[in-house]
Amino acid sequence: MNLVNSTHRMSPFLLLLTLTVFPGNAWAVQSHGAPEGLYVHQLAHVFFTAALCYLIWGIRQSAFKSRGWRFLQIFCVFMALWNVVAFTGHSLASYVDNAHFIREGGYLTTRLEGPFTSVKLLFYFTKLDHLFSVPALLFLYLAMKGIYKSSCEVEEI
Amino acid sequence: MTSIPMLPAILVDMVGSFIIIILSFLSLRYAWLLIRKQPDNFLWGFLFYFCLTLVCFSVSRAVGHLLKQIFLIFNNKDQWQVLAPYSGGFNTLLMISLAAVSIYYHKGIEGFRAIQQKARSLKEANEQLEVSADKLLRLNVDLEGIVETRTMKLAASEKKFRNFFSNSKDMVYFCNASNRLVNMNSAGLDMLGYSMEEEPELSLHQVFCNEEDLDNYFETIVSVGFVEDLEAEFVRADGTVIYVLLSATALFDEDREFVGCEGIAKDLTRVRTMMEQLASSEKMASVGQMAAGVAHEINTPLGVILGYSQLMMDDFSPESEEGQSLQVIERQAKACRKIVADLLKFSRQSESARENIMVYEVLEDVLAVTEHTLSMDHIHVHRDLDENIPTIVGDTEKLRQVFVNFINNAHHAMEEQGSGDLFLSCHYEEAANQVVATIRDTGHGIPTEVVAKIFDPFFTTKSVGKGTGLGLSVSYGIIQEHGGTIDVESPAKRDDGEPKGTAFHVRFPVTLRESASVKK
Amino acid sequence: MAEILALDDVQDATVLIGKILTKKGHKVHCFTDEDKAIAFAKENTVDLAILDIKLEKMSGVEVLGFLKEVQPSMKAIMLTGYPTVETAREAISLGADEYCVKPIDRDELEEKVEKVLKSRGTKSAMSV
Numbered sequence: 063m064n065l066v067n068s069t070h071r072m073s074p075f076l077l078l079l080t081l082t083v084f085p086g087n088a089w090a091v092q093s094h095g096a097p098e099g100l101y102v103h104q105l106a107h108v109f110f111t112a113a114l115c116y117l118i119w120g121i122r123q124s125a126f127k128s129r130g131w132r133f134l135q136i137f138c139v140f141m142a143l144w145n146v147v148a149f150t151g152h153s154l155a156s157y158v159d160n161a162h163f164i165r166e167g168g169y170l171t172t173r174l175e176g177p178f179t180s181v182k183l184l185f186y187f188t189k190l191d192h193l194f195s196v197p198a199l200l201f202l203y204l205a206m207k208g209i210y211k212s213s214c215e216v217e218e219i
Numbered sequence: 220m221t222s223i224p225m226l227p228a229i230l231v232d233m234v235g236s237f238i239i240i241i242l243s244f245l246s247l248r249y250a251w252l253l254i255r256k257q258p259d260n261f262l263w264g265f266l267f268y269f270c271l272t273l274v275c276f277s278v279s280r281a282v283g284h285l286l287k288q289i290f291l292i293f294n295n296k297d298q299w300q301v302l303a304p305y306s307g308g309f310n311t312l313l314m315i316s317l318a319a320v321s322i323y324y325h326k327g328i329e330g331f332r333a334i335q336q337k338a339r340s341l342k343e344a345n346e347q348l349e350v351s352a353d354k355l356l357r358l359n360v361d362l363e364g365i366v367e368t369r370t371m372k373l374a375a376s377e378k379k380f381r382n383f384f385s386n387s388k389d390m391v392y393f394c395n396a397s398n399r400l401v402n403m404n405s406a407g408l409d410m411l412g413y414s415m416e417e418e419p420e421l422s423l424h425q426v427f428c429n430e431e432d433l434d435n436y437f438e439t440i441v442s443v444g445f446v447e448d449l450e451a452e453f454v455r456a457d458g459t460v461i462y463v464l465l466s467a468t469a470l471f472d473e474d475r476e477f478v479g480c481e482g483i484a485k486d487l488t489r490v491r492t493m494m495e496q497l498a499s500s501e502k503m504a505s506v507g508q509m510a511a512g513v514a515h516e517i518n519t520p521l522g523v524i525l526g527y528s529q530l531m532m533d534d535f536s537p538e539s540e541e542g543q544s545l546q547v548i549e550r551q552a553k554a555c556r557k558i559v560a561d562l563l564k565f566s567r568q569s570e571s572a573r574e575n576i577m578v579y580e581v582l583e584d585v586l587a588v589t590e591h592t593l594s595m596d597h598i599h600v601h602r603d604l605d606e607n608i609p610t611i612v613g614d615t616e617k618l619r620q621v622f623v624n625f626i627n628n629a630h631h632a633m634e635e636q637g638s639g640d641l642f643l644s645c646h647y648e649e650a651a652n653q654v655v656a657t658i659r660d661t662g663h664g665i666p667t668e669v670v671a672k673i674f675d676p677f678f679t680t681k682s683v684g685k686g687t688g689l690g691l692s693v694s695y696g697i698i699q700e701h702g703g704t705i706d707v708e709s710p711a712k713r714d715d716g717e718p719k720g721t722a723f724h725v726r727f728p729v730t731l732r733e734s735a736s737v738k739k
Numbered sequence: 740m741a742e743i744l745a746l747d748d749v750q751d752a753t754v755l756i757g758k759i760l761t762k763k764g765h766k767v768h769c770f771t772d773e774d775k776a777i778a779f780a781k782e783n784t785v786d787l788a789i790l791d792i793k794l795e796k797m798s799g800v801e802v803l804g805f806l807k808e809v810q811p812s813m814k815a816i817m818l819t820g821y822p823t824v825e826t827a828r829e830a831i832s833l834g835a836d837e838y839c840v841k842p843i844d845r846d847e848l849e850e851k852v853e854k855v856l857k858s859r860g861t862k863s864a865m866s867v
Binding site: 099102103106107109110112113114116117119120121123124186189190192193195196199200202203205206207209210213 | 231245252270311312321
């Protein structure tokens with residue numbers, strides 16, 4: 063896998079990207095209505111989650127012994143969870159509009175108003191998605207470090 | 220609680236984003252290190268692209284969130300609204316990319332593993348091959364060493380046997396199925412009178428003298444497989460015949476087919492000659508014994524005849540017929556007596572005197588007695604007597620007898636011619652430590668076919684009554700007693716002109732002086 | 740004129756000796772058998788014995804021995820066809836006075852007989 067290959071793969075997306083840079087000239091081949099962006103995003107989350115699951119399974123299949131690979135699996139778990147949280151958050155955003163927020167001072171003083179339904183609480187929770195993504199990235203870092211260290215000692219694979 | 224502050228969420232968002240950026244870059248760094256270490260490794264490649272894409276995604280998302288919060292803090296909601304779709308779009312894109320990269324993992328790793336496996340087994344096979352090659356090389360070197368050693372041993376063995384073959388003083392030969400001689404050693408060629416350079420192509424037919432001998436040899440060798448101590452006659456290059464003792468073995472190939480024979484032959488000629496000489500000397504000895512016996516027996520009746528004839532002579536006058544007849548009888552009886560006396564002398568194992576003798580003195584003595592008669596027949600005597608010779612030990616009387624005999628023979632050989640020359644010489648041969656006396660005449664010589672027999676007892680070329688044929692035999696015996704030899708040369712070489720006549724060379728070994736005369 | 744004993748295994752030879760010496764005036768007794776000769780010597784006086792060395796039963800030298808036993812003063816002449824120093828010595832040691840080689844020459848025999856008989860009492864030098 064090299065850069066050429068991945069660029070090659072990404073080319074349809076790049077194409078899509080260039081098209082969206084110029085929003086003024088909406089030369090859409092097909093009309094993409096407003097919710098399409100959200101749907102695509104959500105689908106991406108799902109796809110990502112599935113890919114992560116596939117990756118975990120793949121890692122377990124390849125049965126690497128070092129600690130690094132364990133960490134990588136944990137990373138995948140956390141990342142998958144984060145995906146779920148983000149997906150939920152995006153879905154719930156439509157249920158919580160500006161009416162539910164009180165702002166007394168600046169932006170930083172914004173408060174979520176009660177009464178607190180489970181939806182509202184869940185929404186608040188999803189805003190804390192970094193609680194999942196940071197550990198995930200931490201484990202990724204540990205994984206990479208671990209893998210690197212073990213490759214220095216002995217030849218993996 | 221009526222409301223929850225969003226501030227914690229905002230803070231978490233901002234701080235978290237920041238941490239994410241850092242962590243992702245750190246992870247990417249390790250991935251990059253790995254791929255730098257092993258560019259070929261699919262796993263590191265995967266991890267690198269995964270991290271790279273993740274970095275992009277994390278950065279995009281983190282930057283997006285940070286910007287959102289900053290804009291909202293500074294009340295730039297509209298600007299955020301403009302930016303938001305782009306951020307979201309990028310995030311989507313990158314998530315999909317990341318997912319896509321992840322998907323490659325399983326199959327990729329499988330393929331990579333398979334290749335790795337193949338590579339490993341190839342490496343192992345290569346290693347094994349190398350080990351085998353190494354072994355082979357060593358074996359080869361060893362083999363060379365082994366071959367060399369074996370060759371050396373073989374060469375040494377070959378040399379040993381070849382040397383034995385070449386150096387053997389007996390004939391060693393190989394011949395093929397058609398009885399052609401394929402190999403013969405130098406002793407063999409010598410024996411047959413061929414030189415090494417000739418490399419003659421010989422077959423046994425040419426070598427064997429008698430056809431039956433060869434047939435016998437061949438039959439025996441083929442049927443029995445060998446022939447042992449076969450006496451045969453071989454013919455040399457010059458036609459002379461030699462006696463050999465033959466032992467040979469047949470050679471067979473794997474199919475038990477006769478392919479040739481190998482053998483050795485010993486020259487028996489000398490042995491045979493010796494045996495013949497021995498036989499003849501035994502014969503002579505028995506003749507001698509017989510002679511002694513006969514002589515004894517004859518002496519008595521002889522004496523009676525002689526005595527009675529003498530007695531009767533008293534009764535008749537010498538002039539009368541009876542008287543004459545009786546004288547004849549007496550004379551002949553006396554002649555018989557002489558013959559018998561000579562015979563007894565010949566057969567006698569008699570005592571010899573041992574004195575220190577100067578050969579030239581003996582010759583002088585003998586000449587003193589015979590010279591007169593010689594000159595009467597016009598025979599000139601030539602002396603070449605060296606007085607500076609060492610003494611020899613022997614019996615003077617007997618030696619005188621010998622030389623007288625030689626001179627008498629020489630005299631008779633020159634008689635018919637009416638004149639002749641007699642050469643007597645004696646001198647010392649240092650190399651052989653011998654005193655050599657030579658008596659040479661210019662008479663009619665001795666024919667070749669007779670020369671071998673002259674020393675035989677009773678052999679004479681003289682007419683009946685003129686000689687007993689014992690002279691040379693007795694002389695021979697006497698010289699032998701003295702440890703010497705007699706050589707006959709006929710015709711004799713001489714300094715002036717063609718060889719003529721006969722020469723007898725008598726050789727005496729020079730030994731230590733005798734201190735006094737001792738009777739054996 | 741002496742008493743002579745002649746011994747030879749060949750009849751003619753001993754008779755010959757007898758004839759020769761009888762002509763010279765001696766009395767000769769001829770024998771071919773050793774025992775008879777010895778027996779005779781025991782009974783009669785013998786001045787001279789002429790003995791052949793080679794006899795049938797024993798050697799002439801042995802016979803000489805026996806005769807000398809009986810008559811020590813008897814002279815003796817030995818006859819032989821084969822003169823060797825050993826037999827000569829032996830003969831002398833047993834008392835022979837002379838030695839004659841066969842075949843006998845008449846003159847030689849007569850001479851020797853005279854010489855031996857003359858030298859009675861003393862031993863004469865031997866001449867072979």
